[in-house]
Amino acid sequence: MTESSPPPPRVPAPSFPAPLSRVRLYEQVAEQISTWIAEHDLRPGDKLPPERELAARLGVSRATLSQALVALEVIGAVAVRHGDGTVVAKSLGATRIVEAVRAHANRLPEIIDTRDALETKIAALAAQRRTEADLQRIEDALAGMEADIERGGRGVEGDENFHAAVTAAAHSLLLSQLMGEIADLIRETRIESLSQPERPRASLAGHRAIAEAIRAGDPPAAASAMHAHVEMVSDVAVLRTT
Amino acid sequence: MTESSPPPPRVPAPSFPAPLSRVRLYEQVAEQISTWIAEHDLRPGDKLPPERELAARLGVSRATLSQALVALEVIGAVAVRHGDGTVVAKSLGATRIVEAVRAHANRLPEIIDTRDALETKIAALAAQRRTEADLQRIEDALAGMEADIERGGRGVEGDENFHAAVTAAAHSLLLSQLMGEIADLIRETRIESLSQPERPRASLAGHRAIAEAIRAGDPPAAASAMHAHVEMVSDVAVLRTT
């Protein structure tokens, strides 16, 4: 537009392809930390490792780690407390939400609906953003669940790990935070569901389908597989409450 | 190293009813910098002094200054360019750092994703559970938004009312609670979005489509209409960050 005009245009052109966004270390570290939080299913109030240990584990200096924590603190993901440690930030209404829903009569349908909303989207995002490491974690969780079932277990822990790994693979701090808020509620339904005979194997099959779609990088398939999986849990819930 | 005379421990105020909120150095520094920007009337693109000089002038180490810059960068106030310098990114005028802490920057995509996840499901549920009263409330919000736009307004309030009405129509306590959690975050994107010319009318059209599907009791249509609506907002967000 104003190319030939005397005043120097500060913005070169409307089409700004990609000036090669330099990713600074602290950003990567922040990303890793939030992934770690999601992956380990940390809930508000849970403590992060000490700065010195965390820095060493991530292979960065304490100064850089500190920058990452500042970034996470500014967006409200964590709270750093002098002399005490760093904790996952508690959202203002976390307990209120859980309690309110607990008090509600038949809360199972609500939990199912919410899981469907969040996890379907999470599966789709995971399918397009997953890294090799993400896939590996998902695979590991799957293997752990299978091993547990083989031994006659219900695979509860593996189930949780799987969903945590998928959530982490979506690389969305906000979504993983919301999942964290309702984690307790989900856990209760999960245990109920997996208590039914044959349910663990069916659940495992559902997980495999989800993992496959995520590996294939097919968001719609991942979403639909996750939806089917949640629906399956829903059936169990209905049977129970009826 | 040490001062010739040891400074006495500073007492903040003669009376401190507050639990004595610890203000970390980087926060104060960030505050000072943004104040400095405002005072000197720096505009987007203007350069800040080099880190070394700035750190010396503020009497802090480079590490601390760096933390402050990270904080300012996360809230989108400045852009730090390796080898070149730090420039003002956006006029922050009277916005206070501490308040802007919840703001966006890199979170916009996440907020969009989350909205999409929750509201799409909410729309579908609303389509199958809405009562006559729900429909009426949705209609009212729509009418209010239209009237506001006719008067040259941006329909921000009507927009909020509409989404609140739809959320209520889904009759899911959990989902509405979660929407409440991210309401603040959404509000910012909403205002940005509706600030663009012609956007309010387009938004209104989107709302109409959603309302129509909900009235018709067609969950898939409602979900897809809501998805399209959120996508539209997403486009705006992309434009902003470019």
Add this chain to the structure above:
DNA sequence: GTGGGCTATTGGCTAGGCCACTGATCCAGT
């Protein structure tokens, strides 16, 4: 004029250290 390379400037990141704060434990005095 143009292209290539040099260099000063500036941010990125690390290492190591000391200080301040917190919470739990222990011990002395009652």
Add this chain to the structure above:
DNA sequence: ACTGGATCAGTGGCCTAGCCAATAGCCCAC
């Protein structure tokens, strides 16, 4: 037995000092 204060280990806050890496501008050879 209980209370109150001192101690101690763990943790974040902040600093100093330094080297590395990217950028922009200059100068020189062509």
